[in-house]
Amino acid sequence: MSNIIELKNVTKKFGGITALNKASLHVGAGEIVGLIGDNGAGKSTLIKTLVGVYSPDEGEILIRDQKVSSWTALKAREAGIETVFQDRALCPQQSIVWNIFMGKELTYPFGFVREKEQINEANRLIREIGFTSKLINADSPVGNLSGGERQGVAIARAIYNKAELIILDEPTNALSLNETQKVFDFVKNVKKSKRSVLFIGHNIYHVYDISDRFVILDRGEVVHQLTKNDVASPEELMKIMRDTIVQH
Amino acid sequence: MNKESSVINKIFHKNGRAFGSMGYFIILMLIFLIGAPEAWLRPNLHQSVFVMMPTLIFLVIPLVFLVASGEIDLSFASTYALAAYIFAILVKSGIDPALAILAGVISGAVVGALVGALIVYGRLSSLVASLGVLFLLRGLILVLTQSRSITMMDELENHWVYHLLVGNFYGFPMQMLWALAFVIFSYYLFNKHVFGIHIHHVGDNYVSAEQMGINVKAVKIKTFMFVGLGAGIAGIFTTLITYSFFPTQGFGYLLLALAAVFVGGTPYWGGLGTIAGAVFGVGVIAYMEVGVIAVGMSGVWRQFFNGLIILLALLGHRLHGDRVR
Numbered sequence: 001m002s003n004i005i006e007l008k009n010v011t012k013k014f015g016g017i018t019a020l021n022k023a024s025l026h027v028g029a030g031e032i033v034g035l036i037g038d039n040g041a042g043k044s045t046l047i048k049t050l051v052g053v054y055s056p057d058e059g060e061i062l063i064r065d066q067k068v069s070s071w072t073a074l075k076a077r078e079a080g081i082e083t084v085f086q087d088r089a090l091c092p093q094q095s096i097v098w099n100i101f102m103g104k105e106l107t108y109p110f111g112f113v114r115e116k117e118q119i120n121e122a123n124r125l126i127r128e129i130g131f132t133s134k135l136i137n138a139d140s141p142v143g144n145l146s147g148g149e150r151q152g153v154a155i156a157r158a159i160y161n162k163a164e165l166i167i168l169d170e171p172t173n174a175l176s177l178n179e180t181q182k183v184f185d186f187v188k189n190v191k192k193s194k195r196s197v198l199f200i201g202h203n204i205y206h207v208y209d210i211s212d213r214f215v216i217l218d219r220g221e222v223v224h225q226l227t228k229n230d231v232a233s234p235e236e237l238m239k240i241m242r243d244t245i246v247q248h
Numbered sequence: 249m250n251k252e253s254s255v256i257n258k259i260f261h262k263n264g265r266a267f268g269s270m271g272y273f274i275i276l277m278l279i280f281l282i283g284a285p286e287a288w289l290r291p292n293l294h295q296s297v298f299v300m301m302p303t304l305i306f307l308v309i310p311l312v313f314l315v316a317s318g319e320i321d322l323s324f325a326s327t328y329a330l331a332a333y334i335f336a337i338l339v340k341s342g343i344d345p346a347l348a349i350l351a352g353v354i355s356g357a358v359v360g361a362l363v364g365a366l367i368v369y370g371r372l373s374s375l376v377a378s379l380g381v382l383f384l385l386r387g388l389i390l391v392l393t394q395s396r397s398i399t400m401m402d403e404l405e406n407h408w409v410y411h412l413l414v415g416n417f418y419g420f421p422m423q424m425l426w427a428l429a430f431v432i433f434s435y436y437l438f439n440k441h442v443f444g445i446h447i448h449h450v451g452d453n454y455v456s457a458e459q460m461g462i463n464v465k466a467v468k469i470k471t472f473m474f475v476g477l478g479a480g481i482a483g484i485f486t487t488l489i490t491y492s493f494f495p496t497q498g499f500g501y502l503l504l505a506l507a508a509v510f511v512g513g514t515p516y517w518g519g520l521g522t523i524a525g526a527v528f529g530v531g532v533i534a535y536m537e538v539g540v541i542a543v544g545m546s547g548v549w550r551q552f553f554n555g556l557i558i559l560l561a562l563l564g565h566r567l568h569g570d571r572v573r
Contacts, residue, residue: 051459052461053458072461073460074461074462074463075461077460083459085456087455089455089456089459090453090456091448091449091452091457091519092452092572093519094448098445098448102460103449103460104461105442105445111443112436113440113442113445143572143573144572
């Protein structure tokens with residue numbers, strides 16, 4: 001099984017602080033990987049480096065086993081990697097349709113936007129996701145939506161682009177039980193369609209439930225890589241995590 | 249609710265700010281019409297507005313783009329004069345005015361791009377940095393010209409490009425038609441083109457825009473470049489109309505253009521802007537300039553009323569609500 005993406009010994013520093021220290025991580029095709037770690041462990045930095053928002057100070061990034069240089073957010077999206085960021089990465093004053101197509105607008109030659117097509121697609125997506133109420137249409141500004149609905153827009157954006165790898169950074173944060181269940185259903189659907197997910201969370205039970213493999217990050221270092229066979233229960237995973245933090 | 253009224257509702261809701269500035273324009277026109285019907289119905293009053301309005305439109309519309317992107321620029325008032333100066337010295341050195349116009353406009357765009365690059369890569373405040381550029385360029389022009397004007401009556405009077413750009417079209421000033429074309433082009437660029445849409449995203453939340461792969465720096469530099477381009481066009485149109493370049497040219501437009509942006513309903517915080525609103529904003533500002541005198545008041549009242557209308561307009565636009573987050 002080839003890797004969709006691989007990070008090799010990546011280091012990222014902010015001023016004097018080392019946020020990532022020789023971290024390595026890979027996601028294979030059709031795999032669901034859970035990335036866990038305490039607050040400040042470097043999860044978000046790792047994700048942002050992975051998807052080209054931050055450029056690493058050291059280390060390599062490989063896409064389908066090919067080393068890439070000058071990795072950017074746009075290149076990551078073009079390579080079939082979509083991210084639902086922790087902050088949702090939305091523009092609240094703009095419409096749902098503009099947010100769904102942000103950075104990847106459907107255009108005619110010379111850059112004019114295919115408005116009708118975008119609106120039809122956006123309406124289809126928000127129905128498909130089922131996050132949003134019937135009163136909401138593609139023209140509504142995102143700022144009028146609830147937290148769960150905003151998450152729906154961010155997820156709709158990720159699925160529209162038919163990504164091979166979807167990265168979900170704390171996707172269940174601040175969501176209701178019902179909405180959280182929708183996120184899980186979504187992840188399971190992605191897995192069924194043989195695509196990959198990298199799931200970041202600090203709720204161990206959530207991560208254990210849906211992941212095939214776990215990566216534990218602590219103070220910028222990858223301290224454990226375990227498959228589901230290695231860990232019998234979320235409690236055991238929790239124990240492993242706690243022990244490493246103490247030892248570290 | 250029937251379908252028709254919901255469509256009207258939707259249009260009004262989406263364009264509330266533009267309708268607001270249209271309202272101010274209509275009210276202002278009514279006040280002047282009632283206050284001085286005779287002066288108001290005389291065509292030469294409107295002709296003087298028709299000189300000022302296109303110039304303001306070429307300045308203000310790109311500024312709407314820039315404010316929507318979350319930045320501001322003051323240097324355009326000097327870029328305006330620089331483009332006019334380059335045009336003037338090229339014409340005086342015997343180059344065809346059509347080519348000189350092209351060179352002038354391009355120089356405006358280049359200056360705009362340089363200002364943008366300075367602000368974006370130097371991570372400077374656009375307000376303060378462009379204030380610096382405003383003085384720097386104006387100072388440069390004053391040094392180069394030694395404060396002397398350049399008149400080009402002979403070179404321009406009978407040239408085809410003069411008639412094409414600022415001549416008469418069945419009694420209607422050509423510059424108004426060009427300004428109208430510029431407004432329509434800008435409307436589509438701002439609302440239907442990737443460039444304009446990315447400006448909205450960058451001004452709304454540049455972190456999100458960056459995460460979604462939009463090149464925020466490039467968008468900002470291009471927007472500054474557009475402001476420089478508009479300033480270049482404005483400078484050259486005015487120079488053509490008056491046949492002359494003078495070194496303090498454009499300075500008077502600095503605050504009027506900025507006022508027109510905000511009277512036009514574009515909020516200062518970025519992510520939103522309205523082209524149609526800006527056109528009415530320009531209308532308000534341009535008619536204020538002549539209207540105060542037309543209704544028989546002394547010209548010393550002009551600034552007072554300009555200030556009053558800016559404040560009233562801002563309070564009115566407040567009704568469209570605060571920034572949503």
